[in-house]
Amino acid sequence: MKIGELATLTGCTVQSIRYYEKEQLLPTMQRSDGNYRIYGLAAIEQLKLIKHCRNLDLSLAEIRTLLELKQQPDITCDTVNKIVDSHIEQVALRIKELKHLQEQLRSLRDSCSLKSTVNECGILKKLSVKKT
Amino acid sequence: MKIGELATLTGCTVQSIRYYEKEQLLPTMQRSDGNYRIYGLAAIEQLKLIKHCRNLDLSLAEIRTLLELKQQPDITCDTVNKIVDSHIEQVALRIKELKHLQEQLRSLRDSCSLKSTVNECGILKKLSVKKT
DNA sequence: TTAAACTATATAGTAACTATAGAGTCAAGT
DNA sequence: ACTTGACTCTATAGTTACTATATAGTTTAA
Numbered sequence: 001m002k003i004g005e006l007a008t009l010t011g012c013t014v015q016s017i018r019y020y021e022k023e024q025l026l027p028t029m030q031r032s033d034g035n036y037r038i039y040g041l042a043a044i045e046q047l048k049l050i051k052h053c054r055n056l057d058l059s060l061a062e063i064r065t066l067l068e069l070k071q072q073p074d075i076t077c078d079t080v081n082k083i084v085d086s087h088i089e090q091v092a093l094r095i096k097e098l099k100h101l102q103e104q105l106r107s108l109r110d111s112c113s114l115k116s117t118v119n120e121c122g123i124l125k126k127l128s129v130k131k132t
Numbered sequence: 133m134k135i136g137e138l139a140t141l142t143g144c145t146v147q148s149i150r151y152y153e154k155e156q157l158l159p160t161m162q163r164s165d166g167n168y169r170i171y172g173l174a175a176i177e178q179l180k181l182i183k184h185c186r187n188l189d190l191s192l193a194e195i196r197t198l199l200e201l202k203q204q205p206d207i208t209c210d211t212v213n214k215i216v217d218s219h220i221e222q223v224a225l226r227i228k229e230l231k232h233l234q235e236q237l238r239s240l241r242d243s244c245s246l247k248s249t250v251n252e253c254g255i256l257k258k259l260s261v262k263k264t
Numbered sequence: 265t266t267a268a269a270c271t272a273t274a275t276a277g278t279a280a281c282t283a284t285a286g287a288g289t290c291a292a293g294t
Numbered sequence: 295a296c297t298t299g300a301c302t303c304t305a306t307a308g309t310t311a312c313t314a315t316a317t318a319g320t321t322t323a324a
């Protein structure tokens with residue numbers, strides 16, 4: 001299988017597959033006579049894992065760690081848990097921040113009446129004055 | 133006032149102030165004999181506005197638009213409203229996405245028991261199999 | 265055989281900075 | 295007068311996870 005077929009099978013772009021190889025998330029593939037990368041079924045598996053992790057917003061560094069752990073089946077999976085746990089925390093924190101942001105934006109939005117001019121725009125006034 | 137003082141007064145770093153100037157969020161400042169940027173009180177105002185907007189996660193492009201609008205006090209502030217509204221929507225969407233993510237991460241986390249080895253780790257299994 | 269479709273590498277761009285290198289400026293102390 | 299240290303200047307590279315582009319080579323179908 002060549003890279004284009006792998007791309008359509010997994011929903012990745014050709015470029016990102018090459019990028020993952022460069023970043024060591026996929027192994028260096030063997031090449032055909034014409035220097036084309038040749039993939040087997042294992043590559044589909046691995047790319048799907050990568051893609052699923054990316055959908056969960058895991059960083060490439062985190063995914064690389066998971067993949068390395070997968071190569072050592074006999075150690076305990078504490079590290080896997082830790083990665084997921086810390087990621088859950090990060091997401092929770094981000095949600096909290098965004099909710100706070102949402103409140104501020106709404107209160108900002110309420111400070112501008114419909115027909116006013118920029119000159120007396122409550123939003124711009126608030127932005128200029130409010131402390132950081 | 134030189135750039136370092138402005139930085140401490142506003143809580144920005146010296147580099148980011150220079151960056152904002154390069155990106156046209158601050159005007160090109162006049163220079164001293166020794167080629168140092170010289171700032172007045174207006175710069176504090178403007179930097180605080182920028183910083184406050186950044187705290188609200190507005191992009192530099194959005195902030196640039198707001199600052200341009202500020203220069204034209206007589207037009208209606210529809211555009212200001214639109215920027216804020218669209219930003220509120222973006223944040224709401226992101227919160228929704230993150231909540232969905234959070235669910236998936238938690239269900240993933242639940243699939244790994246405490247003492248298992250990587251070999252039989254429910255998390256890695258799920259990640260490999262689950263569809264994108 | 266030739267054109268289309270595919271693949272290869274290398275490089276630059278994205279956002280909003282941060283970090284670094286190398287050089288010039290200024291104020292205070294000796 | 296000289297030097298030291300703190301400050302400033304510009305230019306460049308790095309960050310993340312790609313995407314886009316240019317240029318060149320390969321394969322496949324008509």
